[in-house]
Amino acid sequence: MHIRVENLGQTAGKKTILRGIDLEFDPGMVHAILGPNGAGKSTLLRLLGLLDKPDQGEIYYDGQRLGALPRALRTRLRRRCGFVFQSPLLLAGTVEDNLRFGPRLRGLKVGDPEIRHVLAQTGLSGRRDQEARLLSGGEKQRLQLARVMLLDPEVYLLDEPTANLDPLSMKNIESAIARLSREGKTIILATHNLIQARLLAGRVVFLKEGMLVQAGAAAEVLSRPLSLDIAEFSAAENIIPGILALREGRMVLDCGRLAIEVVGGHVGGRAAAVIRPEDILVSESPIASSARNSFRGPILAVADLGAVMALSVDCSGFVFTVFVTRISCAQMNLAAGTHVSLTFKATSVHLLPVD
Amino acid sequence: MSYILEGLKQGAALLLPPSREILQIVALSLAVSGAATLLASLAAIPASLFLALKEFRGKRLLVGLVNTAMSVPAVLIGLLVYGLVTRRGPLGSLQLLFTPGAMILAQALLAFPLITALALAALKGIARDARDLALSLGANRRQLAAAVIRQGRFAFLTALIAGFSRVIGETGMTLMVGGNIKGQTRVLTTAISLETMKGNFEIGIALGIVLLLAALAVNVALQGLQGK
Numbered sequence: 001m002h003i004r005v006e007n008l009g010q011t012a013g014k015k016t017i018l019r020g021i022d023l024e025f026d027p028g029m030v031h032a033i034l035g036p037n038g039a040g041k042s043t044l045l046r047l048l049g050l051l052d053k054p055d056q057g058e059i060y061y062d063g064q065r066l067g068a069l070p071r072a073l074r075t076r077l078r079r080r081c082g083f084v085f086q087s088p089l090l091l092a093g094t095v096e097d098n099l100r101f102g103p104r105l106r107g108l109k110v111g112d113p114e115i116r117h118v119l120a121q122t123g124l125s126g127r128r129d130q131e132a133r134l135l136s137g138g139e140k141q142r143l144q145l146a147r148v149m150l151l152d153p154e155v156y157l158l159d160e161p162t163a164n165l166d167p168l169s170m171k172n173i174e175s176a177i178a179r180l181s182r183e184g185k186t187i188i189l190a191t192h193n194l195i196q197a198r199l200l201a202g203r204v205v206f207l208k209e210g211m212l213v214q215a216g217a218a219a220e221v222l223s224r225p226l227s228l229d230i231a232e233f234s235a236a237e238n239i240i241p242g243i244l245a246l247r248e249g250r251m252v253l254d255c256g257r258l259a260i261e262v263v264g265g266h267v268g269g270r271a272a273a274v275i276r277p278e279d280i281l282v283s284e285s286p287i288a289s290s291a292r293n294s295f296r297g298p299i300l301a302v303a304d305l306g307a308v309m310a311l312s313v314d315c316s317g318f319v320f321t322v323f324v325t326r327i328s329c330a331q332m333n334l335a336a337g338t339h340v341s342l343t344f345k346a347t348s349v350h351l352l353p354v355d
Numbered sequence: 356m357s358y359i360l361e362g363l364k365q366g367a368a369l370l371l372p373p374s375r376e377i378l379q380i381v382a383l384s385l386a387v388s389g390a391a392t393l394l395a396s397l398a399a400i401p402a403s404l405f406l407a408l409k410e411f412r413g414k415r416l417l418v419g420l421v422n423t424a425m426s427v428p429a430v431l432i433g434l435l436v437y438g439l440v441t442r443r444g445p446l447g448s449l450q451l452l453f454t455p456g457a458m459i460l461a462q463a464l465l466a467f468p469l470i471t472a473l474a475l476a477a478l479k480g481i482a483r484d485a486r487d488l489a490l491s492l493g494a495n496r497r498q499l500a501a502a503v504i505r506q507g508r509f510a511f512l513t514a515l516i517a518g519f520s521r522v523i524g525e526t527g528m529t530l531m532v533g534g535n536i537k538g539q540t541r542v543l544t545t546a547i548s549l550e551t552m553k554g555n556f557e558i559g560i561a562l563g564i565v566l567l568l569a570a571l572a573v574n575v576a577l578q579g580l581q582g583k
Binding site (some may be wrong): 050051071072075078079081082083089091101102105106147151233278326 | 468484487488489490491492493494495498
């Protein structure tokens with residue numbers, strides 16, 4: 001289902017929670033809603049799922065305006081959406097009781113194979129007769145997802161479904177989300193987890209203080225953030241502030257003890273350089289390259305992230321985070337204290353204006 | 356001290372076995388207060404659900420009013436009901452004054468704010484979650500109400516117990532509108548008050564024991580339900 005919102009706004013008392021949101025959501029796509037706490041992510045999801053009515057603006061399901069619809073029709077449209085709440089809402093009763101509640105409300109008969117199927121898909125096969133409220137946090141969250149999957153809605157609204165979960169539950173939910181989006185579902189995922197957004201989302205929406213900061217293709221928003229807020233939130237690891245200057249005919253960002261060659265910008269302007277860790281080349285000794293940005297310093301720490309190792313490298317007082325593969329880490333014999341060179345192109349530096 | 360002990364002994368003796376008159380008084384007490392609690396809850400449960408689930412302008416004021424209404428003295432409610440049902444009052448044609456009907460009406464009015472406020476307080480934590488859960492899984496309006504009531508049943512039961520306990524122990528207002536007519540509107544509290552003032556201390560004690568037992572029995576029964 002295609003969802004469009006226009007000038008959507010919500011207030012609570014005198015406080016504005018959402019304001020002027022224009023967005024579109026498409027089938028077969030995961031849309032990650034990012035933003036700090038209090039940005040309005042949950043509120044947006046609740047409005048999209050017709051749990052609350054907006055104070056302002058319109059929501060369209062497949063081009064149909066919702067504000068004008070009678071209650072019975074709203075219920076019918078709400079049934080095309082599934083909601084997974086941030087803190088699991090479960091009925092007293094067994095796992096199966098919880099699964100059967102939705103179909104019962106809709107007057108649907110659900111057979112044993114369907115129940116077993118969704119339990120298997122969420123890794124809950126052995127839990128069918130257990131008291132739902134006694135499940136672990138991760139299991140509760142998976143049960144919420146299973147309960148929605150059983151209803152096979154067109155739209156999945158997932159409010160931080162993996163917050164504070166064990167890695168196994170997180171992985172299980174993430175692979176379920178990926179599978180559902182391949183099946184053509186419209187998936188809207190509020191998350192704090194940037195790795196998750198990078199992994200799953202085709203599109204990213206960034207909210208702050210109830211307003212839309214940036215929306216677009218995930219790769220675009222995450223690698224070319226429009227504002228420092230997004231860069232900082234999206235943990236763009238290397239953010240270095242400075243003043244733009246012209247040196248030997250080239251534009252550089254003067255950061256004090258470090259000058260980073262950049263592309264674009266106005267001389268004298270204050271800006272922050274954002275350099276993605278994966279765009280930085282690590283070598284034992286300086287390499288001959290057209291890239292002018294080459295800095296050298298000792299490794300402060302090595303963190304094992306599984307697939308890659310993250311190094312913190314101190315270059316003239318600025319600590320860069322860079323990634324190397326496990327193999328090159330071993331080959332270069334990298335450890336805390338080793339001196340390395342970091343090299344990156346001017347075009348890899350993303351400049352953000354600083355007010 | 357011996358006077359009180361003697362009264363207790365005689366009072367207990369009066370109950371073994373209880374006279375027809377005492378049984379009748381007990382039955383009427385339970386019937387009037389039960390009916391009043393039921394009548395009050397018919398209005399109080401929907402009211403508490405509404406207040407717990409709906410957001411609207413002036414909600415805080417309304418909740419404040421309900422809470423204030425809890426502390427309205429019973430005797431003022433008695434005065435109000437008396438004015439309503441007396442022969443010259445707006446409901447005078449119903450000839451309710453000094454009947455169980457008037458007592459039920461007055462006790463229901465007394466119990467309504469109490470049940471509403473207690474149910475609302477207990478619902479606060481659960482109503483919104485129950486609503487979200489039911490709505491998100493596709494409940495229509497009727498199913499939504501049923502789901503929230505189901506989740507809130509303990510809250511309602513607790514409020515009902517409190518409401519019933521309040522009205523079955525009420526005296527002055529019940530006397531004002533019921534009249535304490537022997538065999539017709541005499542209930543436990545009004546009988547205790549009358550007999551004690553007449554000097555029949557042991558009868559007062561006997562009826563007091565029954566009142567305690569009756570209240571206890573209802574509480575135990577309702578709490579038994581709650582345990583399930």
